[in-house]
Amino acid sequence: MAALHDAAGPISGGPLTSSALLCDWARESPGPRVSGLSPAGLRFAFYGRMSTEDHQDPATSKAWQLMGAQALVSGHGRIVAEFFDTGHSRTVPWARRPEAAALLVAMADPEREFDAVVIGSSERAFYGNQFASMAPLFEHYGVQVWVPELGGAVDPKVADQEELMILLGILSKREIARARIRTRAAMTVQARDQGRYLGGRPPYGYRLVDAGPHPNRALARRGVCAQRLAVHPECGPIVSWIFAQRLAGHSMARITRALNDAHIPCPAAADTARNPHRTGRRWVLQSVRAILANPRYTGRQVWNRQRTDHDLINPDNTSLGHRDVMRWNTPVDWIISARPAHPPLVSEAGFIAVQQIRPRRQPAPGRTYRLAGLLCCGVCGRRMESHWVHQNAGYRCRHGHTSATRPDPARTRNAYVREDQVLPHLPALHLRLTGRISTAGPASPPAGPASPPTLEQAIAHLRDQEITLVYDHAARTLTADTPRAERITIG
Template sequence: MSTPLSALAHGTSYAGPLAAWADTCAQRRTKADDPQRRALRFAFYGRVSTEDHQDPATSRAWQLLQAQSLIAGHGRIVAEFFDIGHSRTLPWARRPEAAALLAAMAGPDRDFDAIVIGSSERAFHGSQFSVMVPLFEHYGIAVWIPELGGAADPEIAGHEELMVLLGILAKREIARTRIRVRTAMTVQTREQGRYLGGRPPYGYRLVDAGPHPNRAWARRGVRLQRLDLDPESAPIVRWIFAQRLAGHSIARITRGLNDAAIPCPSAADPERNAHRSGEGWTLTTVRSVLANPRYTGRQVWNRQRTDHELIDPGNTTLGHRDVMRWNTPDEWVISTAPAHPALVSEPDFVAVQSLRAAREGVPGRVHLLAGLLRCGLCGRLMDSCWSHDRPAYRCRHGRSSATGPRPDGPRNMYLREDHILPHLPALWIRLTNTDHPQSRPLRGQSLPTTEEIAARLRAAGLTLTYDPADRTLTADAPSRERIAIG
C-alpha cells in the first residue's frame, strides 16, 4: 500500500481516511494546474531599436517565432505588445507598449494568463527583472523566458540569478557599443575630418564625397557627404562675422538681418528645420552662428553631451532622463586638417569669442528699484531707463532689440522713480503689519529709508507690480498690499 502524498508532506506514515482525502484533493489541483491539460493564454512582449538599420518587422517576426516555439504545447498567444525605437534602459512603465501590457495585466478582465518574452536581453536591462518580479507575483502572472526554457520561478535556485546576469550582459552590451562608437567618431573626426551627420550649419550645404568606406554600406548605395559653401547663405555668415569684428553688438546685427528681410536658418531650410518657426532672426540664432567653430573649416565633434539624470532620486525605478548640455572647448574633438571651405579665419573666430559688449554705467545714474518693478499688463520685469534727467522704468511688452513693436500690442509704458519713492514707506508699514510668516523677516525696529526698503525687498525676493490703469503698486506678497501712487 502506497503512502499518501499528504502523509509524506507532513512527515508521518498515517494513511487513514483524512490523509487519503487530502491526497485526492492535491492530485485534483495538480491536474487542474497542469499546463498540458489546461491551455494557457499568453501575452507576447518584444522590443526593437531603430538604430543600425534594424528592421522592426523582421525583429518582431523572429522574436515572435522564438516565443511560439517556447510555449508550443502549453498554450497560444492572444495579445501582442511590441515596442519600437525605445531603449531597453527605460523602465517598463516608460515604454509605451510595455506600459500598456502592465496596465492590461492589472486589469480585472485581462484576457491572458502569462507573459512570454521574445528576447530577455531586449526586454530587460540591468536589474529590471528583479524589480518587476514582485509585480508579476502580485498579479499571479508567470513570465516565460526563452533563455530559461520555460517560466521563470523565483523559488528555483538560479532562475533570478540568471535573469540578473542576462540583464547585466545587456547593460554591458550598451556600454561597449557606446564606447566603441564614441572612439570611432573621435578618430573619424580628428584623423579623417569626416562629416558625421546632422543638419549642416547655416552657410553650408551637403555634397557627395564618394562611396562609403564600409563595403556593406557601399553595396546598399550609401555614400559619404561633406560640407560645401552654400552660395546664398555663405555670404551672410561672412557678413555676420565681419560686423561683429567691427565692434557691432549682436542685437544690432540681428536688427540688420531682419530689416533686410534675410531669411533666418529655419526659413532658408524649412525641410530640415520643421521644428522651428522660421519667423525671423533672433539674438540666440546670431549668437549660435558666431559660436560655431565649424565655420573655420575644421570638423568639430563632441560640442554637446547627453547626461543621464534620475527622474526622481527618491524612486530610482523610474529610471533616468536625458539632458543635453554643452561641453567646454577643451572637450571638443577638432580635425587635425581642414575638412571643408572656411567662412572665417581661425584667428578671427577666436577674436569674436572674446568680444563683449561694453556695459559701463553712467556716473550719477542710480536706479534704486532695478529688478523690483513688474508690468501690470504683461507681468515682465520693467527695464531701467533715464527719462527727463531722472531715473525711470519702462516696459516694451516683450519687444526685444532684435524685433520691432507689434502693431496690435500695447504702447510702451514708462514710470518715473520719483513718483514711487515717496509712497514706499507707507507700503512698507502695511507689509510689516501683516501676520503672515513671510512678512516677519521684513519687520524692523524703526522705519527704514527708501534705500533700505529697496534692499530689504530685494533680499526677501519680493517685487512690486505697477498697474497703469489705476496707478497703483501691489506687493508680490501673500497679503497683496496695494497702494496708490498718484
C-alpha cells in the same frame, strides 16, 4: 490498546514511514490554481521593444521577437494580446514606456484577458535591475513571466533563476555601455584624424556634397557616398558678413535687425525641409548668436560640442529612472580635426576674436536691483527685467520685443515701474502675507507688542516663499500670486 484502522486496513509504521508518506503527498499535490485557466492552456500577453526607428524595420523586429515568443509558449497556451514599444530605449523604466505601461495597467485588472507575460527578448525588455524591481509586482498580481533563456516561467523563489535574471540585466546594461564606448571612440577618430562629416544638418551657409565612395565597403558597393560640407552660394556670404560685422564692433541685435531690414531669409526659411517646426518669418538674436559660436565655420570639423547627461527624474524615487539632458561642453572637450575638412567662412583668428567679444555685464558698479526676479508683467506674464534709467533702479517689460526688430507702432507700450516707488509699500504687504493685517477689513489688535517688519525682512519673505508680484501698469498695483491675492497700490 487496539490498533487504529482506516478503510484500507490498519495504519502502522514508525515516524520514518509517516514522514515519507507526508513527503509523497506534498510532492504529488497540485500547485496553485491559475485563475481563468482554460482547457486550451495559458493565455499569454506578448511584450517586445525596439529603440531606433531610423535604423531598424519595426515590422521585422516585432515579427522575430513574436516568433521567438510563440515558439517558447508552444504547447503551453497561446498569445492573446500584444504590447510592443517602438522608439523607446531599454534604459527607460517600464512605467515610462507607453506599451509597457499599458501592459502594467492591464495586469492590474482582475478581469484581464491573459494569465502570463511572455518576453520576446530579455535584453530588449529588461535593463539593469528592472526585473528585480518589477518581480514583486508580477508576483502580487499572480502573473507569470516567461523568458527564452529559461524556456519557461521565472520562479523568483529559485535562487539560480533569480541570479540568471540579474545577470541578464547586467548583460543588457553592458551591451549599451560597450556600444556607447565604441561609438564615441570611432567618432573621435573619424572627426579628429579623418575630418569626416558625422551626420546631422549642415550649418547655415553650407550644403552637403558627395565626397567619393563611402569608406565602408559594404555601403560603397551599394552606391552610398561619403559626404562633406561645401559653401552654399547664397547663404555662405551671409555668414562671412555676420562675422565681419561682429568684428567691426556691431552688436548681435544690430546685426539681426540689419538682416531683417535687408529681407535676408533666416536659416529656417532657407531650409524649410529641415525646419518644419519653425516659422521662418525672420532672423532672431539666438540664430545670430549660434552662428557666431559655431567653430565649424573655420573649416575644421568639430565634434562633441554637446553631451547627453542622464539626470535622475526624482532623486527621492530612483525607480523613475533618468531623463536625457543636453548640455554644452567647454572648448577643451571639443574634438577638432587636425586638418581643415571643408572651405572656411571665417579665419580661425577671426573666430577666436569674436569669442573674446563680451557685452558689458550688468549690473554696473554701484547699481543694485533689490527686487530682481520678483516682478511679473500683468499684461503678458513675462518676468520684468532690471533697467537702470535716470540714476534709478527700475523694472520694465517690453512684451517680447527686442532691439533685433523694428518696433511695431501698434504694439503694447512698455510697462515700467521704479524700484523706489515699490519699496516703501513692501512692509505693509509683508504684514498682509503673514496674516498680521487682514485684507478683508481692519486688523484685530495684536496679542502683544510686535515690531514692524523691515524692508529686508519683507524682501527675504518674498524670495523664501517664492512669491511673485504681478504689476498692473494701468492700475499701478502689485498683486501677490498667492491664494488670497494680496494687493498693494503704489500710487
